[in-house]
């Protein structure tokens with residue numbers, strides 16, 4: 001055969017093959033492309049050999065009921081057990097819109113109204129997701145995961161303060177703990193004692209100096225108040241914040257511009273949190289960074305930009321000597 005007739009024969013064969021199976025009245029299986037003779041399954045106008053209509057999960061033929069999801073067919077059982085999105089709060093299947101928390105849990109939107117959210121991690125409290133939870137006498141809701149590490153006793157709080165003071169000292173923020181009295185108080189006490197002065201009602205520093213007749217400082221007394229029952233990492237962040245205030249006061253910076261002062265305390269807390277790597281820390285840091293408050297949030301972001309450009313030592317030098325961020329930050 002000459003090359004030319006070989007090409008012709010090939011073309012003829014191709015045309016024959018493509019024409020042959022499709023004849024009027026015949027149906028083609030969507031799955032295998034073969035002609036269907038006899039029984040067939042028809043789904044949304046598409047035909048299959050009965051055993052070629054299969055479940056996208058287990059690959060076995062579908063004979064009874066099925067569920068379509070994302071354009072694929074599943075045995076209803078396979079879908080419900082393996083594919084369907086389930087609510088992390090009630091365990092039921094989610095159809096339609098849903099909420100997702102920081103941890104990737106999906107919830108029915110109605111739980112915004114009928115469920116209780118943990119104040120410290122944002123999860124909706126339930127037996128299987130959070131091992132239940134508690135409501136403190138001051139009204140705070142905390143989930144079973146967060147309550148595991150809650151700092152509720154003086155001895156625990158003192159331990160956390162030791163740890164935080166050591167991490168702060170590594171940065172260059174050295175405070176003398178022997179001059180500090182630490183007090184755990186609940187939200188009601190925090191509100192009535194310090195109200196809006198306290199840092200998000202989580203902590204407060206009461207620093208007092210007694211001067212001699214000639215003006216020299218005779219003694220200073222520092223009381224640090226910590227909201228009781230917070231998960232350990234939140235207590236760490238709060239104490240790092242408050243101890244940085246103590247350091248500023250000791251340097252005579254009593255009247256710092258709040259943006260510089262609070263922003264620096266949050267930045268110090270952020271640096272301390274870096275010693276506790278993990279998902280929980282990321283969550284705490286993300287909420288610090290996302291804080292829209294013009295003092296705590298903006299202040300933190302501005303101080304961070306400043307400290308990262310001039311270095312930790314220069315930031316601290318400025319914090320101990322000046323009451324404002326330099327212009328441009």
Ligand SMILES: [Zn+2]
Nearest residue numbers: 029032049052
């Ligand atoms: Zn087929």
Ligand SMILES: [Zn+2]
Nearest residue numbers: 055058075078
């Ligand atoms: Zn299946």
Ligand SMILES: [Zn+2]
Nearest residue numbers: 087089090108
């Ligand atoms: Zn639900």
Ligand SMILES: [Zn+2]
Nearest residue numbers: 118121143146
């Ligand atoms: Zn929680």
Ligand SMILES: [Zn+2]
Nearest residue numbers: 199241262265
């Ligand atoms: Zn503060």
